[in-house]
Amino acid sequence: MSTDHPRSPTPPPAGPLPIRRLHESLINRIAAGEIIHRPASALKELIENSLDAGATFIRVTVKDGGMKLLQIQDNGCGIRKADLPLLAERFTTSKLTTFSDLSRIRTYGFRGEALASISHVAHLSVMTKTKSDTAAWKAHYADGALTPPKSGLSPDPKPCAGNDGTTITIENMFYNTPTRLSALRSSSEEYSRILDVMTRYAVHNPNVSFSCKKSGVSGQDLSTPSNSDVRQTIRLLYGHAIYKDLLHAKASSSSSDRDNSTDDDDPESWSSEAYFTNANYQAKKTTFLLFINHRLVESSRIKRALESVYSAILPKGMSPFMYLSLDIDPQAVDVNVHPTKREVHFLNEEAIIENVTDAVQQELAGQTQSRVFQYQTLLTGGLAGDSTQSTKSRKGKEKEETKDPDEDEEEASADDEDLRRGTQEIKKTLSQHKVRTSQHDRTLDSMFPVLNPDKANEVVNSQDQPAKADIAESFCDLTSIQELRQECLKGKHHQLTEILEKHTFVGVVDLNQSLSLIQHSTKLYLVNHGALAEELFYQLALRQFGEYGRMRLEPPPSIRTLVKLAIDVEDTSKSRYSKEEIVEHIVSILMKRREMLADLFSLRISDSGELESLPLLLGGYTPNLDKLPMFLMRLGPQVNWNIEKACFNTLFHELAYFYSPTRMQFSNSSNDVDATQDKSDRWQIQHVLFKTMRKNFVAPKSLLDSDVVQIASLPDLYRVFERC
Template sequence: MAADHESAASNLNGPKPIRRLEEAVINRIAAGEIIHRPSSALKELLENCLDAGATSIRVTAKDGGMKLLQVQDNGSGIRKADLLILAERFTTSKISSFKDLERLTTYGFRGEALASVSYVSQLSVVTKTKSDTCAWKATYVDGRLASKDGSPAEPKACAGNDGTIINVENLFYNTPTRLSSLRGSSEEYSRILDVVTKYAVHNPHVSFTCKKSGSSAPDITTPSGSSVKQAIGQLYGQTIAKELLETKVSSNEDSSMVVDEAEEAWAAEVFFTSPNYQAKKMVFLLFINHRLVESPRIKKALETIYTGILPKGASPFVYLSLQIDPRSVDVNVHPTKREVHFLDEEQTTQKICDAVHAILVGQNQSKTFEYQTLLTGSTAPAASQSRKGKERARREDEDEPGESSSPAPFAVPAPVKKLAPNHKVRTSQQDRTLDSMFPVLAASQQPSINDADSGQRVAAVKVPEIVASECNLASVLRLRQEVERAKHEELAEILQKHVFVGIVDLGRCLSLVQHSKKLYLVNHGALAEEFFYQLGLLQFGDYHRIKLEPPPPLQALVELAVEAEDTSESKLSKADIVDVIVETLLARREMLKEYFSLEIDANGYITSLPLLLKDYTPNLDKLPLLLMRLGPQVNWHSEQECFESFLRELAFFYVPEPLVPGPTEAESADAAAMRWQIQHVLFPAMARYLLPPKTLVDRDVVQVAHLPELYRVFERC
């Protein structure tokens, strides 16, 4: 009732008056619609560079573009007279009347990009035209010329090259809510790289460079004068470039990319991967009239084409450049021009999809598959094998589940026959493991599954959920794709459906697992090293952390490891080697913290390490060895090789193995804890997430027994 009285009182007082908003509020609201994050500001600035005819564009970012976003081009520049109104709203050189929108061929046209940036950042411009004798620098605040030192607000002469340099500093400094909603600097920088990558693919005639402020090596660099396919290979990897197919489609019968004078004419150029390429997530680049846009409808239509061609869960790479008569396109439907509408969108999309599908079907019919019939430990039947032996082998193969080449037709089920002992497959976790056959030495060695003799029971450990991080770095994406392509299907099935038998030799990292009727001796150290490398790639830039309290000193740990090494072949003394390694790691503290969660404070103390798998603790005795190897074993000068070599060293650190095996009670307790982690954490996690490569088959997974063959031996005895 109280609420009703308040409402009635409000009605008696009348409606609230309508007021005109202040100009500053209006401008910041408009800026918020256009500039969502550093990458959206960069998109606007890149389009201005391309409109200016630039052939070289350099992007520099600090703290993910939030502290500094600098874009430099060698385009036509800006006249000094135009600098007075450069950052005011609705000032543009692209259009002069509303009718100009019907034949728009440039990226920008509303004149709001630089104005919006100036309302949410500290904007400065250095520009020079070819006719100017010097460059001019201007600073803007809230769309107007400003001065930092109190001098008159006007452009000032300075040195500079032809073109324009735009500096965006302290983005969203006056809108703290928007600033706090942004992701970390690593995520924002990844979005910047994604924007630069896409525009570099579509504009292969332009040289693009993108790097972090203070970094000597760029993260993206492309030459000018290349082709679209070459740009895709350089930016997304040669794995994709080798599988690219190409087609050109147009509204006319021919496939010319020249747009016809007639209304609603269009032409498209499509680069798409063949059925041999597979990825977990679709990469889709869509440009309409050279403008980077999004279209869920077109993306879904192209993705549907691959449904019957690629395996379930696999996705392609598609780049589509669509040129449409400007009179048929409405580019003014979204503040950031992220979406556009055009006439006959459904018919245009259908024709493009039909052309792509026709090529894919032809490729799929000629596709060849490589597979291995025997994993290991098997031989082909001898030519002199007796008919009776062949018949017996045939019957045994038919009895083995999952081996039949075609399913039997539907029929009345026959009476179930009693399975012979040599064809029984152990699947129950209540059966005895190898450890249960030996006496228990300590309380920590108690079995954690049902033991048929002792009757003790401990709750099983749940496999932790591992979520892939969102990463747009081309080098990391290429490494992930290499892991997926190297997967060995048969070994993956063995690991997914295995039954753990026991650890044979902890020091040599040997364990026994059973799959179906076969027993395998596996090097769990080699499997673990590959597994933790894949976990490092999967969670790149978004690791959980192991806090070290108290934090150990980096210098002391490296000295400990170097002292134990034989350095006689090195020209440096052990003290010099330690200094070089420590200086190398300290110089890259920020990168190690941002990408790998390896945190070293300013005083040289290690405060945290990356945690790759919950409920699994690496052997910290190996930490000095890890730090020592990071110096010489990591290629710090090439991005992809740096990430790969660092993650390989981190994976080696995570391998479960005793550093120095010994018989003492403390070492026995550590070994027992390590055995528990291997059985109850490592093997279940590998069964769920590991994509084993073929290289593991050659020497690290060996078949040691086959149940039917063992029974034959016993029969002869």
């Protein structure tokens, strides 16, 4: 018989243990753990190095949340070949010489630990090229030193083909520290952390183009243009809901200077710039972006101080969005207090925080005097939610239900069956459920004077035209096209598709903002007809691949002239190429691919470079030809010509963007021309686009994010007026 005893503790040593010097490799791995906690922390260090190198675009590729692959490419100044042997050694940097330099440091990676730490916990390779080099150089590193890419080869950097700048590739992160690897979260969560880091740096650096995508996937999960501004970048990355409620405030050490300028001779000088939401925006969690001297840091004191400003104007539990950039004299900042430079200390912290919060509070006070209250709108989920109300609701015992717009098709079918059974039991239709669905009902446009009386009868008669017939799908045995068509069908949202199939067009609300009203059943929806049309034309281009009609251009314009018109209005000051070189490059791409464009897309370009025809995606619809120069210009850089599926997919998207009814304003256009164009656009939207959507549109779920919003429900309005 055996008895289990708990594990006994280690007996104390008989005497003092000897002190030993740790092995150099163990020291470096311990130090690496202080710098590189996860793939996102490694990416932060690499982004800072790219920004220090003067990069104007930063491209990141990720696999398995950065644990299998994390690659960052930039177009910065590059690294000299002579410096490559020292690149991954600890405490090697080009930004510090003496200790006193720390008091004047304004760059990011000044301690020379990032690449060294990465080389101790992952497989690191660097490909770099300076402007003066004739070729790029590629080197591999392990444990801080150069290592051969394969056994038997020399560890020296090898020449290779490459562009100006640096590409750093990290593979198999934490392969030699399994404990750290097992402590990481799932790959999706690690990827979201990477996107969060890139989003924050993209907001603070709107003049730099950032992009991030998963390895093996053509689409990008994050993409920002260069030469933008903070507001537009916030709108692109955080959404329109935050953008429309943004406020702006500045504060500085001098009350008379609000231009964000500081006195370099005054060690206590500082300035700040903040973007924050007003009282109309409410979120469950605070989003706080803090940059001090352009370094992403954290400060619980600054965050709490700003949150206290909102405590009086936001409901309990609600939080704002805040972005704050502080520019403080480097002599007053200690940047060397945290291994990852996540925190900094600076002089006069309390006074600076007080001034910043006062500026934010003053701006908020001026906005909250006329606060706008908004109610939550239902999306296209509850098709039968209020139709199944019993007659007991008339006696004040209503039970309101909101259906999930993401419910599956089986649940929606069951609800529809319940609705059919319920309506059979109701002998008399209640007033709040009576719906007018005749196509002859008055629309918004009919309530205004006709702009062109000569075509009034034509417009009236066109209302009697039936919806366009189904557009046949072309036969294509290309695997890439078949996969794109399957992806389109898999993304179908059944309830939204049903709404667009059976809708009643109410009218165009705003052409400039692409807003229209449609009715389905007892609900009224505000839709972005520009987004719906772009998705429609993408599907029409995919459906008719290889069998497009032709829209001839007489006389055919020169593609060089059209591309030059588009390039002339673009800001190319940051590009290393002149405008003439960019035009020549785009034209050469189009001329090289013109046979494929003519055969598969009916986009014919003559030998002399004249555009003879465009693909006709929808009969009776004429795209805005003012967008033709931009369309041709975008075919150069926006289309992935090297991969078949990605090439077709990006071409379809560019065609859809060209065909979508986006308005372009010209200051020299007359009122008569504007009125005629306005009438033509409204007619095409109502009688061509929306009628085509009834038969030939598979509505994707993505349109529910912000492009289709329910703004009214007849039963809900009836209950409101019944209580009055």
